[in-house]
Amino acid sequence: MPVAAWVILWQLAAAVSQAPLASETVETPQPPASRVAQPPVPFDATRFDSLTATTLRGLFEDAAEMGLPVRPLVNRALEGSARRASSERILRVVREFAAALYEARQLLGPGSTEGELDAAATALRAGVDERTLGAIRDMRPAGTAVTALVVVTDLVQRGVPAPQAREALTAVGRSRPDDVLLGLQATVAKNASRGPGMAMDALQRYVRSNGTPGSSAGTPAPTPATPDRKPARPPGQ
Amino acid sequence: MLLGSAGFLIPTVDGLVAQGRPDAPIAPVGIIGGVTDAATLSVLGLAAASDGQGAPLSARNDLWIGITQPVARVGRVRLTALASGTAGGRDPVGRGGAMHGLATLRARARFGNQHVWSAVSYGRGSLDGDVGTSPMDAMGLMGASAAIPFGRAGADTTISRRVDLGQVGRAEAGLLTTQGGVVLAFGVAMERATRVTTQTLRIETPEAGVDPMFDGAARIVTNRTIRSLQRRDVATGLASAGFQTGATQWLVSVTAPVATWISSDALGPNPRPVPTVASVAMVRPITGWLSLVGAAASNTATMDGGSLREAVRERADRAFSPVVAVGLRLSRLPWRTSDGTPNGILAFETRTLGAVDAMSVEALSTEPAGASGSSAVDTLRVVLLIDAPRAESVELMGDATSWSVTPMRRTTSGRWRAELKLSPGMHRVIVRADGGKWTAPPGLPVGNDDYGEPVGLIQIRGRL
Numbered sequence: 001m002p003v004a005a006w007v008i009l010w011q012l013a014a015a016v017s018q019a020p021l022a023s024e025t026v027e028t029p030q031p032p033a034s035r036v037a038q039p040p041v042p043f044d045a046t047r048f049d050s051l052t053a054t055t056l057r058g059l060f061e062d063a064a065e066m067g068l069p070v071r072p073l074v075n076r077a078l079e080g081s082a083r084r085a086s087s088e089r090i091l092r093v094v095r096e097f098a099a100a101l102y103e104a105r106q107l108l109g110p111g112s113t114e115g116e117l118d119a120a121a122t123a124l125r126a127g128v129d130e131r132t133l134g135a136i137r138d139m140r141p142a143g144t145a146v147t148a149l150v151v152v153t154d155l156v157q158r159g160v161p162a163p164q165a166r167e168a169l170t171a172v173g174r175s176r177p178d179d180v181l182l183g184l185q186a187t188v189a190k191n192a193s194r195g196p197g198m199a200m201d202a203l204q205r206y207v208r209s210n211g212t213p214g215s216s217a218g219t220p221a222p223t224p225a226t227p228d229r230k231p232a233r234p235p236g237q
Numbered sequence: 238m239l240l241g242s243a244g245f246l247i248p249t250v251d252g253l254v255a256q257g258r259p260d261a262p263i264a265p266v267g268i269i270g271g272v273t274d275a276a277t278l279s280v281l282g283l284a285a286a287s288d289g290q291g292a293p294l295s296a297r298n299d300l301w302i303g304i305t306q307p308v309a310r311v312g313r314v315r316l317t318a319l320a321s322g323t324a325g326g327r328d329p330v331g332r333g334g335a336m337h338g339l340a341t342l343r344a345r346a347r348f349g350n351q352h353v354w355s356a357v358s359y360g361r362g363s364l365d366g367d368v369g370t371s372p373m374d375a376m377g378l379m380g381a382s383a384a385i386p387f388g389r390a391g392a393d394t395t396i397s398r399r400v401d402l403g404q405v406g407r408a409e410a411g412l413l414t415t416q417g418g419v420v421l422a423f424g425v426a427m428e429r430a431t432r433v434t435t436q437t438l439r440i441e442t443p444e445a446g447v448d449p450m451f452d453g454a455a456r457i458v459t460n461r462t463i464r465s466l467q468r469r470d471v472a473t474g475l476a477s478a479g480f481q482t483g484a485t486q487w488l489v490s491v492t493a494p495v496a497t498w499i500s501s502d503a504l505g506p507n508p509r510p511v512p513t514v515a516s517v518a519m520v521r522p523i524t525g526w527l528s529l530v531g532a533a534a535s536n537t538a539t540m541d542g543g544s545l546r547e548a549v550r551e552r553a554d555r556a557f558s559p560v561v562a563v564g565l566r567l568s569r570l571p572w573r574t575s576d577g578t579p580n581g582i583l584a585f586e587t588r589t590l591g592a593v594d595a596m597s598v599e600a601l602s603t604e605p606a607g608a609s610g611s612s613a614v615d616t617l618r619v620v621l622l623i624d625a626p627r628a629e630s631v632e633l634m635g636d637a638t639s640w641s642v643t644p645m646r647r648t649t650s651g652r653w654r655a656e657l658k659l660s661p662g663m664h665r666v667i668v669r670a671d672g673g674k675w676t677a678p679p680g681l682p683v684g685n686d687d688y689g690e691p692v693g694l695i696q697i698r699g700r701l
Contacts, residue, residue, distance in 0.1 A: 042639065044639065076687060079640045079686060081640065082634055082642070085688055093687045093688065096687070097687060113661075113662065114662060115660075115661060115697075116662075118662060118663050119694075119696070123684075125687060126685045146662060146696045149663075150663055150682045150684070150696045151682060153683075154682035154683050154684070157683045157684060185682055189680075189682070
């Protein structure tokens, strides 16, 4: 067999192997001014009806052209399928999360990583305000803000108002390792289940004990801010 | 896990139910009596429609109360105490009621994906058969000893009251396994039931020299009490299959007596062997079932050494009569409110949810991503450990599993383990125990998932 025939067969085989089957990959062109890595993201189109799958693919391609990470969007779509959400709701969630990713990139800057944008968009969707994201970016350089974003999302989810969460984060997290932030999250989470107001109480105690740099040499609080007891009732009540 | 389709056999706690009471069990196997290792309190109302032929088997309206309470765990074996009681309004014997109670100690063990169970039960039951004045009813219940001849010079006899006190002891064992998402259960039970029947006869004898046809006012009335002991031994087999279609859970079950031995006497001249019951039940979201009750296996029954083939032949026309019933069960767990178990379950769930008590994340090592095609990002082998000691299965799904349900593996220490490869960044994960509600793993930061449910957030810090 001549060499040209081998080349043609090789090209045919390559074309067939790259043809989209049930499980496709969304081609995501590299954004010119973004550090976000855009490898092909697996997208199992068989979990959706054809119309929804086509619409989702269009959304993913649009997001990729805008330099937004596609993987978080694919995950939201797959999650909606796993939760048996309607096609309309899945598309709405993906669109809204894409908008949140865009807003997060505007707030955190173009140098943000995919993980940061995902976490920031999740925080925005949870009720964290723009000012808080800006404060986190000031506190953590690009690529290192995921933990802070996750912590602030958790605090807001547990009933801590966004301004107080921001103040606590900046008080205990500036120039301190992420473990301090995780200690704050764990303390608030532990106390939040004990009743209304306990999350804020724990937050304030933790900030008081860890708020000044050097007070604990950058290590998490050795003991919970609120030990296994109820807060002392003020005199006269 | 769909539902524990084994556990109790049909709770025929009323002793020698088959002889005097044609109240064939109408509920599917496993519906009544929970296979659960959690503490539950259930109240169940049973109301069955008539079969249209006036057959008394469907003439029952019962209130059922059941309690389960885990008592101990020895290695793999979990011991659970179960108690149930039934109060019936109308009974075929008469206008009186019926009450039954059953206490069970059950042992369950798990070997991989296989579950075995064994249980011993003891129960007591009573029928308060206030027969009333219907002479036909009374005659239907009379035995030879009560059949005092009628006649102008003889006596007129009716049964004024009948009380049955019975007790039952049962031992059962079975296997429960899951194949392709279908929960299959097989079991056998050996049961001995005894019943003491006390009949009070009202015997009216005409006064000497007075013709009762013309002077009914002058009679001598006597009461006579007859007691009789009856016994029934029955070996029963059960098979059931539970599966799920969409959000609906189904249970198909068959309970059939393998062999029945009846020791009867004159007070129970028309024995009714335990019937075969085939049922199709929709367990959730709305509970209802269709049972076919018949006497297919009755030919194996014997009474006093003789076959009951002829005795049951006359009932062949009513074999496999359909019984449709709709039930409602409310389970409350007032003493366990913080473990994720629902406080109220409006369904015939025979299992309650296990609890995910805590979750921890352990990083094992980093390795190149390789398959992901991104050489700039490392992946981290992460082990998720969940404390759910009461759960029998734990599953997770999330970003790392492309939101596909992934079962976790039970370790020798009793924790549940799954190993994932995660890249630096944020990853969302949710878990569930025993097929219950998906929830954010305790101990992890919580985020909103845009679909109205919380998710756990795992952050992986890696080099950039």
